[in-house]
Amino acid sequence: MKFNKICVLGLGYIGLPTASTFAAHGVKVLGVDINPQVIETLRNGGIHIHEPGLRETVKTALASGNFSVSTKPEEADAFLIAVPTPFHEDKFGEYEGQKYKLADMRAVTSATEAIVPFLRKGNLVVLESTSPPRTTIELVAPILARSGLQAGRDFHLAYSPERVLPGQILRELIENARVIGGVTPESAQAGADLYSIFVKGQIVQTDATTAEMVKLMENTYRDVNIAIANEFARLADKFGVDVWEAIQIASLHPRVKILSPGPGVGGHCISVDPWFFVETAPELTPLIYNARRVNDAQPHFVVDLVKRALGNLKGKRIAALGLAYKPDVDDLRESPAAEVVHLLRNEGAQVKAWEPFKPDANLPGMDMAQSLDAALKDADAILLLVRHTEFVSLKPADIASKTKARAIVDAVNGWNAVDWQAAGFKVTRLGVRK
Numbered sequence: 001m002k003f004n005k006i007c008v009l010g011l012g013y014i015g016l017p018t019a020s021t022f023a024a025h026g027v028k029v030l031g032v033d034i035n036p037q038v039i040e041t042l043r044n045g046g047i048h049i050h051e052p053g054l055r056e057t058v059k060t061a062l063a064s065g066n067f068s069v070s071t072k073p074e075e076a077d078a079f080l081i082a083v084p085t086p087f088h089e090d091k092f093g094e095y096e097g098q099k100y101k102l103a104d105m106r107a108v109t110s111a112t113e114a115i116v117p118f119l120r121k122g123n124l125v126v127l128e129s130t131s132p133p134r135t136t137i138e139l140v141a142p143i144l145a146r147s148g149l150q151a152g153r154d155f156h157l158a159y160s161p162e163r164v165l166p167g168q169i170l171r172e173l174i175e176n177a178r179v180i181g182g183v184t185p186e187s188a189q190a191g192a193d194l195y196s197i198f199v200k201g202q203i204v205q206t207d208a209t210t211a212e213m214v215k216l217m218e219n220t221y222r223d224v225n226i227a228i229a230n231e232f233a234r235l236a237d238k239f240g241v242d243v244w245e246a247i248q249i250a251s252l253h254p255r256v257k258i259l260s261p262g263p264g265v266g267g268h269c270i271s272v273d274p275w276f277f278v279e280t281a282p283e284l285t286p287l288i289y290n291a292r293r294v295n296d297a298q299p300h301f302v303v304d305l306v307k308r309a310l311g312n313l314k315g316k317r318i319a320a321l322g323l324a325y326k327p328d329v330d331d332l333r334e335s336p337a338a339e340v341v342h343l344l345r346n347e348g349a350q351v352k353a354w355e356p357f358k359p360d361a362n363l364p365g366m367d368m369a370q371s372l373d374a375a376l377k378d379a380d381a382i383l384l385l386v387r388h389t390e391f392v393s394l395k396p397a398d399i400a401s402k403t404k405a406r407a408i409v410d411a412v413n414g415w416n417a418v419d420w421q422a423a424g425f426k427v428t429r430l431g432v433r434k
């Protein structure tokens with residue numbers, strides 16, 4: 001199938017790199033976002049998200065005339081849906097007395113509805129948003145059928161999940177293997193034709209529900225494995241063992257690879273996607289459900305560590321280093337680091353948070369420092385919450401000269417305890433009680 005023009009709905013972390021990459025490969029692309037500020041920013045030559053190289057790619061795409069943006073779709077050969085699929089904050093499901101989170105599919109529903117008036121015979125529609133199993137055939141196809149056209153017969157419909165790593169999106173979009181699940185083999189082939197415009201990695205064709213499940217399996221696998229690492233950290237603390245040493249030794253086993261414990265699991269994918277399985281089959285997912293609970297509870301264990309270092313937290317001043325959900329990104333969504341700060345404040349601590357990737361983050365109740373020095377200035381303790389490269393490379397002696405704090409709490413194994421002790425700090429580490 002040939003594609004002269006495509007329409008990408010949702011211009012966030014996924015949609016904007018995808019749209020501008022297609023445009024850079026000579027396809028006419030209309031990028032659509034319901035947020036008028038996003039459209040205005042792009043029209044003025046700016047971008048609203050932080051992703052290395054994206055500003056230049058978008059600028060070049062706009063200048064080439066191949067890329068334009070709007071709040072409304074138009075007719076096109078293909079429509080890509082890359083809108084958010086968070087969970088509801090205020091609605092829950094319940095199974096045998098246990099509450100579970102529910103996917104908020106309103107953006108997918110409204111983006112699909114927006115395509116209906118422009119859908120023509122022979123078009124391709126691809127859902128990229130991470131979604132509960134069967135969304136493509138049970139939610140998207142029936143909405144598109146309001147056009148009078150039927151998926152798989154009159155137009156192609158496919159699901160293609162995104163697996164890019166924030167910070168490397170532009171490279172991984174092109175190089176990663178891509179799964180395309182069609183509602184028919186012809187739909188999968190049409191999807192493969194589209195993405196082969198720029199994808200250099202393997203393109204695997206399957207059916208839509210398999211592709212949906214593959215995406216959820218990848219993130220659920222990681223969530224469950226992080227949960228077991230977090231439980232190992234709790235056990236090591238109980239038994240007087242250094243979990244980091246134990247993990248390193250256990251991973252020498254040729255068939256064992258243990259992930260790292262930490263303050264919890266965040267971001268828009270791993271902490272969200274497993275719920276899509278629980279929601280659709282609570283009776284089949286006790287392990288997935290409990291892994292989520294273990295990871296969601298982990299910030300409380302970090303607070304206990306801080307209490308071990310400082311005693312009663314009332315009035316204690318803490319410099320919290322890092323709020324992002326993982327190293328070297330500016331993404332604070334579902335961040336366990338932010339949850340730790342929130343819990344510390346509930347205990348009466350005065351927390352100054354320093355997030356070099358988002359110094360002006362506007363989180364409710366968060367006291368943001370404008371520099372590392374400002375966070376450290378009056379602190380009683382320094383809490384390392386994210387393994388940002390620039391934090392790992394801090395020199396203990398240098399820090400000692402900038403603060404009266406003589407206690408550090410390391411929740412991510414970012415610092416060498418011996419070096420910090422040598423500089424006069426009392427060191428408390430997650431997963432270590434020796």
Ligand SMILES: NC(=O)c1ccc[n+]([C@@H]2O[C@H](COP(=O)([O-])OP(=O)(O)OC[C@H]3O[C@@H](n4cnc5c(N)ncnc54)[C@H](O)[C@@H]3O)[C@@H](O)[C@H]2O)c1
Pocket residue numbers: 009010011012013014015032033034035038082083084085107108110111114128129130131162163164165166268269
């Ligand atoms: N960010 C990632 O690293 C990543 C990785 C893999 C999968 N995903 C999945 O991709 C999807 C998109 O995620 P994202 O991170 O790009 O989200 P995002 O929040 O960065 O951006 C989504 C954009 O969609 C817009 N939008 C919302 N409703 C719309 C509508 N009806 N029509 C048009 N635009 C609309 C929003 O205004 C926003 O600009 C989600 O399902 C997510 O789970 C994200």
